[in-house]
Amino acid sequence: MLTQIINGKIYTPQGWLDEGSVLMRDNKILEVTNCDLALIGAKLIDAKGMYIVPGFVCMHAHGGGGRDFTECTEAAFRTAIKAHQKHGATSIFPTLSSSPFSDIRKAVDICEQLMAEKDSPVLGLHVEGPYLNAKMAGEQFAGKVKGVDKEEYTSLLESANCIKRWDASPELPGALDFARYLKSKGILAAVSHTEAEYDGIKEAFEAGFTHAAHFYNAMPGFHKRREYKYEGTVESVYLMDGMTIELIADGIHLPSTILRLAYKLKGVDNTCLVTDALAYAAADGVEIKDPNVIIEDGVCKMADRSSLAGSIATMDVLVRTMVKAGIPLGDAVRMVSETPARIMGVEESKGSLQKDKDADILILDRDLNIRAAWAMGNLVEGTNTLF
Incomplete structure (x- = not known):
């Protein structure tokens, strides 16, 4: 019609x-x-x-509608995907947080099944961890991180076709070879949960880590050790021309001043917006069963309010937050459509009208x-x- x-x-x-x-x-x-x-x-x-406007490309979300992709069931995947679709995510790369490789294989099977369906919104799988710096992993990944295992990841990626992005801490032994391998397979490698400084980020970028996950979050900025000062991961990424970033633009994880700074320094072509959403995103009426977390002020917090536990944003929230911060609507739209489509390699069919x-x-x-x-x-x- x-x-x-x-x-x-x-x-x-x-x-x-x-x-x-x-x-x-x-x-x-x-x-x-x-x-x-x-x-x-x-x-x-x-x-x-x-x-x-063009449909939004969701390239980093762990769940929604009360379900998490780490459940590794078809029902969980479908519920979370549908929840984000209602908020403008016409394309999605489900994110699997640090998980045993047996669960990653289950997620791969489900993702490939969904991708094979006619007109599927699922364009691939995003894996975050388990190769993460334990010091920077936080409560979300406590006890779920490990060292880089070449035999493990090569065995998986030689048989899996749906993994389109994988995040890791570049300072871990073997991480640079991991990035080189991902690059050879056409998979986006992103730095995540890292304390790497300039030399480490430069080496990582040259090896194939071309993207920075949830920029500013789970990574240090400018800091001091004894009497000397050092650039952090944040400043190092800014200095790396061609390295792209993503912002959790829920209005809580980053203040409007930092959103404007990242937009000004990296520009629309190198900046995309992500929800990094947990299961409680778009989950009105869903009971929170985890006693360790609370929902308050539009975000998920640890129950003792010691830190944020994660985002409950949807893609439309990101656009509204950026516009409220003073970013032109057209640029905000590009950062949830055109830019993520290009970063994820689907720009020939997605991201613009x-x-x-x-x-x-x-x-x-x-x-x-x-x-x-x-x-x-x-x-x-x-x-x-x-x-």
Whole structure:
């Protein structure tokens, strides 16, 4: 069926188009045009002056809707994915936090099954750990980290096809060879939970660690040891031209000043926004059974309030947070669509409203809430409040 969306403010790679329309048929965008005349035979969607933007690419989320991907069940995967779809994530790379390799293999099997389904929003698996610096891993990964094991990861990756990103601490013995191996397989290697300083980050980048996970979080900044001062991981990443970053832009993990600083120094092309969401994201009414955590102030905290336990953000929250921080809406949209699509290697079909790309399209109201969403041309259940 030919569908035409009119009467909206359309975000294109060239900027905002105030008068025009988006045409889609089946799962593809046929045209983004400056003509808003209704086409005979097309199903007409009136955007009522709202924003028409590309679907969001979720490249770092551990769960949602009350379920976690580490459960390694099909039901958990489907529930969490559906929860994030309702908030604009038309494409998703489920994130598996530090887990035994037996569980990683289970997650691989489930992910490959979902990826094989028609018009699937699942584009690959993201693995964070278990090769992480225990000192920097925090409560979330306590007791779940280990040293780099070449035989272990090569055995897995020689048989798995769905892993598209893997995060590790570059200072661990064997981590640089791990990054080189990932690079040879076309897998994104990201530094995570690290205390590496400039020389270590430089070596890591040259080896293939080209991305920094949850930038600023679980990594030190400028610091002092005795009478001397040293650059931290944060400053080192800033100095590495071409190294991309991701920000947990929930308004809690990073203040607006730091969001603006990262945007200013790294730029839209090297910055993407992630939820890093736990199971409690988009989980209204779900009982928290873990006595060690509480939900408060829009974030998950340790029960004693000693630290943050994780994010409960969704992708639409990230956009609203950045705009509130003073970032232009168009740039915020790019950081949840175009930039992550390019970083994850799916830019040929995802990330922008262009002819022949997948029909992943959102309509946002003036408060930047999702009013309608199409994933591969299919209306996402629970988002059709526009009509």
